[in-house]
Structure formats: structure tokens, C-alpha cells
Amino acid sequence: MSVSTRFRQIAPIIISIGIIAMAAHVLMGTLSRIHLSDVISTLRHLPVTSLLWGGLLVVTLYGALAFCEIKIAQFMDGPVSPRRAALALLLAAPIGHAVGWGAVSGGAIRYRLYSAVGVRPLDIGKMVLLAAIPYPAALGLLLGISLVIQSDAAATILHISEPVARGAGIALLALHLVYLTLIAVRRGPVSFGRFALTLPSPKLTTLQYCVGIAEVCSAAGVLYVLLPTSASVSFIVFLGIYVMCILTALASSVPAGIGVFESMILLLMPQIAPAALLGRVIAYRLLLEVLPLLLSLGLFVLYEVWWRLPGQRARALKVRAARGG
Numbered sequence: 001m002s003v004s005t006r007f008r009q010i011a012p013i014i015i016s017i018g019i020i021a022m023a024a025h026v027l028m029g030t031l032s033r034i035h036l037s038d039v040i041s042t043l044r045h046l047p048v049t050s051l052l053w054g055g056l057l058v059v060t061l062y063g064a065l066a067f068c069e070i071k072i073a074q075f076m077d078g079p080v081s082p083r084r085a086a087l088a089l090l091l092a093a094p095i096g097h098a099v100g101w102g103a104v105s106g107g108a109i110r111y112r113l114y115s116a117v118g119v120r121p122l123d124i125g126k127m128v129l130l131a132a133i134p135y136p137a138a139l140g141l142l143l144g145i146s147l148v149i150q151s152d153a154a155a156t157i158l159h160i161s162e163p164v165a166r167g168a169g170i171a172l173l174a175l176h177l178v179y180l181t182l183i184a185v186r187r188g189p190v191s192f193g194r195f196a197l198t199l200p201s202p203k204l205t206t207l208q209y210c211v212g213i214a215e216v217c218s219a220a221g222v223l224y225v226l227l228p229t230s231a232s233v234s235f236i237v238f239l240g241i242y243v244m245c246i247l248t249a250l251a252s253s254v255p256a257g258i259g260v261f262e263s264m265i266l267l268l269m270p271q272i273a274p275a276a277l278l279g280r281v282i283a284y285r286l287l288l289e290v291l292p293l294l295l296s297l298g299l300f301v302l303y304e305v306w307w308r309l310p311g312q313r314a315r316a317l318k319v320r321a322a323r324g325g
Contacts, residue, residue: 040279050225057222065093072130079118087113089131090295092110095109095297141212146239146243147165148173151165151166216239217239220239231272232271233269245264262278
């Protein structure tokens with residue numbers, strides 16, 4: 001094994017360890033100054049209207065994702081009904097986010113539901129890939145827009161010069177422009193050695209970007225509506241902060257970015273008292289992650305019970321026989 005190959009294998013591990021170590025250092029330093037009673041007090045005194053707005057944004061987020069999953073199933077032109085596609089998303093997204101490596105863990109959920117009606121493994125893999133595109137695409141696009149529009153605020157937060165912040169934003173937007181141009185002009189598959197990737201249609205790509213933007217903005221909005229008025233930060237600036245926290249959490253490979261996300265948000269929003277901010281992040285995680293996870297687990301149990309009914313098994317066998325599976 002060459003040195004370059006070995007480095008490519010261990011580089012992600014080194015990066016993850018470095019991010020986790022940095023997050024642990026920030027958290028330990030911050031938590032040493034926080035009293036648990038202050039965090040609990042923050043949770044107890046959160047405005048009900050803020051919690052209701054947060055819940056509405058969570059519903060919006062999962063509704064957009066379910067709609068995208070239905071359109072992907074229609075794009076693949078397989079036997080997956082809109083109801084099954086929506087169910088697959090409502091199970092795969094919360095569980096995949098909690099377990100980590102959403103494309104793998106969420107992909108396993110999709111395989112369970114889609115293979116039952118005769119979808120071939122290769123087609124399931126394509127659906128998983130198409131469903132994974134909106135989130136990172138929107139993260140990069142929104143971060144680029146935020147860095148360009150609010151380069152002065154981003155420079156202050158990141159401790160870099162304004163031209164560097166604006167240049168990074170322009171570079172990100174340029175990458176998206178290249179991808180969208182490729183989507184618009186390329187009709188055949190893109191080959192990488194022996195692997196060929198069929199690009200989504202321009203119509204589906206537009207939908208993926210719109211859904212991804214809705215997902216990221218809704219998720220950021222959940223935390224934003226919980227922030228105190230003293231935060232004094234516009235949503236577009238906060239969106240850039242949120243995206244940077246999410247990207248750092250994703251790079252750490254820690255399930256749900258636990259600890260890493262918190263350390264970054266505490267680091268980038270020093271104008272809010274740490275105890276007050278941490279309490280609001282906990283409420284954000286309860287609304288966006290814990291409640292959907294509990295609901296998806298309950299829904300998964302109900303699905304397994306329903307699918308084991310004799311009539312459902314017989315229907316699945318007929319579908320597989322019709323497809324030659």
C-alpha cells in the first residue's frame with residue numbers, strides 16, 4: 001500500500017478526532033461555567049409560541065422531505081406507491097440522523113420497505129443517492145449565499161477578513177453553478193472508471209434544491225425561533241452560523257453531531273449567555289430530533305406488525321412474481 005493511499009484512508013479519521021477533541025475542549029470549558037439549574041430554568045421558561053412555531057417548522061421539514069421522496073419514486077418509475085415512499089422517508093430520516101451515516105442506516109430502512117414490493121437493490125441504491133443530494137446541496141448553497149451577502153458579519157464571527165469570507169462564498173456558489181450546468185447540458189450518464197452515474201433530470205434537480213433549502217431553513221428556523229430577543233442576529237446571518245455548525249458536526253462523524261454542534265454554536269454566538277443558549281439547543285434537539293425519532297420508531301413497529309399480516313405477504317409475492325424477482 002502506497003503512502004498516499006494510506007494517508008487517504010487515515011485522513012478522515014484524523015480530521016474527525018481533531019474536531020471531536022476541539023469540541024470536547026470548548027464544551028468542557030463552557031460547561032464548567034454553567035449551572036444545571038440555569039439550563040433547566042431556561043427550558044421551563046421557553047415561550048409556548050416559540051415551541052409551537054418550532055413544531056410547525058419540524059412538520060414543514062418532514063413534509064418537504066416526504067414530497068421529495070415521492071417524486072424520486074415516480075422518477076424511478078417503479079412499483080413504489082406515494083404512501084410507501086412517504087412512509088420510508090418518515091422512518092429513514094429520523095432514524096438515519098440519530099444513528100449516523102444517514103445514507104447507510106436510512107438506506108437500510110428504505111431497503112426494508114422497497115425490496116418488499118420488488119424494487120431491485122441497484123434501484124434502491126439510486127433512490128438513496130437521490131434522496132441524499134438535497135441536504136448537502138442546500139448546505140453549500142446557503143452557506144455561499146450567506147458568506148457573500150453578509151461577508152462583513154461572517155468575517156467578524158470567523159475572525160477572517162471580509163474579502164476572504166466573500167471569496168469563499170463566491171467559490172462555493174461557483175461549484176454549484178458547475179454542477180447545475182452539468183445537469184442542464186448532460187443527457188447521458190457520467191462515467192467514473194467502470195462506474196456510471198445517471199444524473200437527475202433538471203426538473204428533479206430543481207426540486208432537490210428547493211426541498212434541501214426548505215429542510216435547512218426549517219431546521220435552522222427551529223433553533224432561531226427559540227433564541228432570545230437579545231441575540232440580535234438576523235436570520236440570514238444566523239443561517240450561515242447554523243450551516244457552519246452543521247458542517248462541522250457532519251465532518252466529525254459523531255451521530256447527530258452531539259457535542260460538536262453544541263460546542264460550535266456556543267463558540268460562534270458568544271453574545272448569548274451559555275446556559276440560556278444550551279437550554280435552547282436542548283429544546284431544539286427535542287423538537288427536531290428526539291420527538292421525530294420516537295414517532296418513527298413507533299411507526300416502524302406498527303409497519304412491521306401490519307406487514308406480517310397474511311394479506312400483505314401475499315400481495316408482496318404477487319408483485320415480486322410480476323417483476324420476475
